[in-house]
Amino acid sequence: MRLRAGRMIAFVLATAWLVIVIAPLYYMILASFRTQGTYLTANPWVPSGGLSARSYSTVFHAGLGRYLVNSVLLTAACIVLTVTLSLAAAFRIVRRTSRAVGVAFVTMLFGLAIPVQAIIVPIYVLIYKMHLYDTLLALILTLSAAAIPVSVLIMVSFVRDIPREMIGAMLVDGGSEWTVFRRLVWPLSRPVLATLAIYNGLNVWNNFLLPLVLTQSGSVAVLPLGLTKLEGLYSINVPAVMAGVLLSVLPLLILFVLMRRQVMNSLGGLVAR
Amino acid sequence: MTQGARLQEPRAAAPPPPRRSGGRAGRRGTRLADLTGVAPPMALFGLFIIVPMIAAVVLSFVRWNGLGTPHWAGGANWAEFFRDPVARTSVIVTAKVVVLSYVVQTPISLALGLFTAGRQRYRSVYATIYVLPLLLSTAGIALMWESLLDPSFGALSSLAKSWHLGFLQQNWLGSPSLTLYVVVAIIAWQFIPFHTLLYAVGRRQIPAVLYEAATLDGASPLRTFWRITLPQLRYTIVTSGILMIVGSLTYFDIVYIMTDGGPGYTTRVLSLDMYNVAFLQDQYGYASVLAVILGVVGIAVAVGLVRFTGFASMASQQEGAA
Numbered sequence: 286m287r288l289r290a291g292r293m294i295a296f297v298l299a300t301a302w303l304v305i306v307i308a309p310l311y312y313m314i315l316a317s318f319r320t321q322g323t324y325l326t327a328n329p330w331v332p333s334g335g336l337s338a339r340s341y342s343t344v345f346h347a348g349l350g351r352y353l354v355n356s357v358l359l360t361a362a363c364i365v366l367t368v369t370l371s372l373a374a375a376f377r378i379v380r381r382t383s384r385a386v387g388v389a390f391v392t393m394l395f396g397l398a399i400p401v402q403a404i405i406v407p408i409y410v411l412i413y414k415m416h417l418y419d420t421l422l423a424l425i426l427t428l429s430a431a432a433i434p435v436s437v438l439i440m441v442s443f444v445r446d447i448p449r450e451m452i453g454a455m456l457v458d459g460g461s462e463w464t465v466f467r468r469l470v471w472p473l474s475r476p477v478l479a480t481l482a483i484y485n486g487l488n489v490w491n492n493f494l495l496p497l498v499l500t501q502s503g504s505v506a507v508l509p510l511g512l513t514k515l516e517g518l519y520s521i522n523v524p525a526v527m528a529g530v531l532l533s534v535l536p537l538l539i540l541f542v543l544m545r546r547q548v549m550n551s552l553g554g555l556v557a558r
Numbered sequence: 559m560t561q562g563a564r565l566q567e568p569r570a571a572a573p574p575p576p577r578r579s580g581g582r583a584g585r586r587g588t589r590l591a592d593l594t595g596v597a598p599p600m601a602l603f604g605l606f607i608i609v610p611m612i613a614a615v616v617l618s619f620v621r622w623n624g625l626g627t628p629h630w631a632g633g634a635n636w637a638e639f640f641r642d643p644v645a646r647t648s649v650i651v652t653a654k655v656v657v658l659s660y661v662v663q664t665p666i667s668l669a670l671g672l673f674t675a676g677r678q679r680y681r682s683v684y685a686t687i688y689v690l691p692l693l694l695s696t697a698g699i700a701l702m703w704e705s706l707l708d709p710s711f712g713a714l715s716s717l718a719k720s721w722h723l724g725f726l727q728q729n730w731l732g733s734p735s736l737t738l739y740v741v742v743a744i745i746a747w748q749f750i751p752f753h754t755l756l757y758a759v760g761r762r763q764i765p766a767v768l769y770e771a772a773t774l775d776g777a778s779p780l781r782t783f784w785r786i787t788l789p790q791l792r793y794t795i796v797t798s799g800i801l802m803i804v805g806s807l808t809y810f811d812i813v814y815i816m817t818d819g820g821p822g823y824t825t826r827v828l829s830l831d832m833y834n835v836a837f838l839q840d841q842y843g844y845a846s847v848l849a850v851i852l853g854v855v856g857i858a859v860a861v862g863l864v865r866f867t868g869f870a871s872m873a874s875q876q877e878g879a880a
Contacts, residue, residue, distance in 0.1 A: 306687060377595025393603055398856065399853060406610075407610035409837075426602065433603045493696050498837065508695065516701055
């Protein structure tokens with residue numbers, strides 16, 4: 286009896302949180318299909334009174350397509366860079382023979398504790414001096430660098446768990462370190478690489494501070510920054526802004542629907558190990 | 559950090575301290591191979607993280623507007639920090655955000671995490687929907703709530719009108735007494751999903767045997783929670799706590815977009831203060847003082863929590879093999 290009451294309370298509270306999560310999203314979807322006029326007059330919670338998709342074409346005319354392309358390029362580049370660099374590094378760290386590599390590893394782990402906010406001013410100065418200000422390359426380099434510590438840590442703890450008998454057997458059979466990497470480590474680590482790609486990809490896609498500080502013009506703006514530009518442009522056109530936000534999350538939503546398990550496991554599992 | 563050996567093929571009777579200094583262990587050019595693997599990420603990390611970190615410390619002792627030549631300022635920037643009333647306000651606001659975020663997010667995340675770890679089918683549906691806010695960018699979340707909370711046309715004020723819920727009609731983002739709490743609530747809306755996932759994963763890793771034993775012993779659900787669930791979740795609690803505290807300590811995006819520190823200075827968190835001092839007032843030296851403080855406090859909190867909770871023993875067991 287007590288148990289059933291407990292279940293009931295849990296159900297009610299969980300459903301309350303469900304409403305808290307869904308209600309704003311529902312509101313946003315509905316608002317994006319209003320026109321500027323009906324947004325002001327219609328009840329924001331009821332899907333009636335003239336819905337239209339005009340806002341979606343409005344935001345594309347305002348440059349959202351450009352932001353979308355920039356975000357895709359940036360995210361893809363960062364994923365490729367971090368995943369390949371951290372896998373290669375992890376293999377060398379686990380099979381290291383020199384002390385310098387160990388030192389490098391500890392240094393990178395130390396990076397886990399440094400918030401980007403604390404070093405944003407020198408990063409800006411550095412990027413400016415390198416003549417990379419207002420370029421996508423600046424974002425690719427800095428966001429990848431910021432993702433290195435967690436990526437290396439995860440890859441190291443994975444590579445370390447590959448049984449050393451397997452590696453030993455390969456070496457006995459005359460394989461080189463390179464063979465071990467290509468035939469054993471690389472195929473085995475593909476699921477972890479996917480996990481890492483999702484985690485890093487999400488962080489890069491949604492990052493706001495670095496694009497805000499390191500870029501300026503609309504032609505290199507990524508989505509989060511572009512959305513705020515959109516708001517500056519259409520501060521009275523709320524439906525357009527909401528349509529922009531929804532379009533910016535659409536690629537991630539499609540990815541999420543296609544690989545829900547993988548996404549949830551990688552977000553939860555990465556840190557929880 | 560000493561045992562590098564887990565993956566090394568067995569070596570004939572290695573001498574007791576197995577720290578391998580390059581030469582002895584070196585089999586055909588492995589030292590060079592070592593470097594080829596580690597050098598690229600290390601270069602990237604060194605240039606864009608380590609160098610800026612050192613530079614931030616140096617800059618904090620320099621007077622510089624970003625254009626001319628920097629002048630050595632000694633401790634002047636640091637002295638300014640202790641005189642600056644805005645900085646003092648920022649520190650207090652930041653402390654409030656950190657404490658409130660932790661107090662609000664932890665119990666809710668824990669409860670939702672335990673709930674979604676359950677077996678019933680509908681719970682996994684709930685879990686999936688709970689994740690959705692994680693997909694939105696902070697900018698998107700800020701813009702969404704901004705329009706929701708708009709006092710004249712927002713959806714909340716519309717609810718207030720149609721359902722006669724007067725308390726929903728507030729100047730949510732323009733009230734000196736209220737706005738900070740609104741910001742904390744929105745940050746919670748954004749991050750509770752993530753911590754819920756952490757707790758759900760943590761709960762699923764608890765061996766079922768423990769619960770079976772508890773049931774056999776006739777332990778009440780509450781007792782099971784205190785005696786088994788909570789102690790077993792200690793690593794999750796620490797991990798989630800560190801991420802939560804360090805995250806809200808350096809929180810920037812929502813505040814920058816939604817309130818820009820206002821009304822007045824009531825939501826001016828330290829990272830926003832630093833941003834304004836650096837990029838609006840062009841005082842790079844003084845901004846670096848604020849940045850160094852942020853960094854040092856962040857690292858101290860993380861290290862302190864790890865030490866204090868004995869989390870280090872587990873971490874170093876994992877690390878030890880590296």
